Amino acid sequence: MSDPQKILIIDDEPSICSGCKIILTENGYDVETALSGQKGLEKIFNDPFDLILLDIRLPDITGIEILKKINEKKMDVSVIIMTGHGTVENAVEAMKNGAFDFITKPFNEKELEKSILKALESRALVQENLSLKKQLYDKFSFDNIIGNNRLMAKIFNKIERVAPLDSTVLLEGESGTGKELFANAIHAHSNRSAKQIIAMDCNTFSASLMESELFGHEKGAFTGADRTMPGIFEIASNSTLFLDEVTNLDLDIQGKLLRVLETGEYKSVGSNQVKKTNARIITATNMDLKKMVAEKKFREDLFYRLNVFPIHIPPLRDRKNDIPKLAYHFLKRFCRKTGKQISGFSDDALKVLVNHDWPGNVRQLKNVVERLIIMSDGNQLNQKFLYDHLEIRSESTPDEIPVPRTLDELKAAKKQFLETHFSKTETSFLKRALLENDGNITRAAKMVGMQRSNFSTQMKKYNITYSKT
Ligand SMILES: Nc1ncnc2c1ncn2[C@@H]1O[C@H](COP(=O)(O)OP(=O)(O)OP(=O)(O)O)[C@@H](O)[C@H]1O
Ligand SMILES: [Mg+2]
Structure with missing residues (x-):
């Protein structure tokens, strides 16, 4: 069981202090009291509390001043103000200074419990959000994206610069190079990171469904539309929308996307009403967009609009010096997951990995390492083990020739x-x-x-x- 939550009561009336203490202790809280503002402050600064019940009128320091001191020190504690009749104006000022709630004396047991529960629940929610935000940030922090290579350093630099802006970003690169990872990293380093990034794979839906997925639809807009539904652009408002494989959008929807990018405006299917979104758009593709424009498969105007801030992620074979670090990164991760204790790769095994061409890029390397770890009983992964368990061969054996049978x-x-x-x-x-x-x-x-x-x-x-x- 977790420790009981700690509450401090600051009031110069001994009966309030002792009365509240009895009620709250019975409810499982760990309660302390202080009969003056000064004593209260000493306690606050010596010991962390989850919540403070604070009388607004104290003989030595006012409740407002105590609140201000708590704010100055950026202390992480919720405050409920206790006021008497006629001091509601002060209560409003207290709320402006960061108090969570106020209760008017005299209050009964129920009122007290309700107010405390509400404050503690809201506090738990805030903490949970912060921790989610931190988890997201850690997961997509640059420490978890491997890349010492010169080319990758340039990309990190670009991402750091563009992340806090609302600019549209185009991520280009072969399959498995890390486009989705970088889209998440941009979001995690942006001012929108408290909200979830919304990802949409443009491969998933047919053209007509895609339109209603993106822009939403009105009730009765088409057969089966039995209620009005918001689109992804609405859901991603104030957040980031990651449009993966953007080349799969058909030309008509490309035109609508262009309009959103230029004006933030769109209409949901079956409606004439113009809606607005402020979603930040990140797109990705593993196709040659310029070529698609030349072939008239992708709108030129949309291409220029998306190409404002392009980031090209190079294939793994062009950054071979990252392979050892990536291999160890995945090795550690899968060892943790499986509980195996494998110290690493032998030099010749690492050489095989570095010399391989990796057509499936980082994803393929990750899968290969995972497979090796599952199969291994030893302490080290050596070259023979690699050849025995993988379909990768050294440079001197061309990939395209299958193992002969006759x-x-x-x-x-x-x-x-x-x-x-x-x-x-x-x-x-x-x-x-x-x-x-x-x-x-x-x-x-x-x-x-x-x-x-x-x-x-x-x-x-x-x-x-x-x-x-
Ligand atoms: N630099 C890197 N450091 C650590 N992990 C990486 C790195 N690049 C890619 N990965 C991992 O490799 C896998 C593939 O990456 P991701 O899904 O981002 O590729 P992608 O470019 O979106 O591929 P696709 O075009 O096939 O969708 C993911 O598990 C990702 O976490
Ligand atoms: Mg992807």
């Missing part, structure tokens, strides 16, 4: 292996010769000891054109 398949695999790898080597060889000879094919061929015609045939085969970069 000798013929093995021979075919060998041929394919040689072709892909040899062609990579030959391409680099030709490119280097060209680069070292400023693109002059005759000199490049001469340098490597080839006929010019053979050299240019090979260039054509691999589609090589000389470029300085």
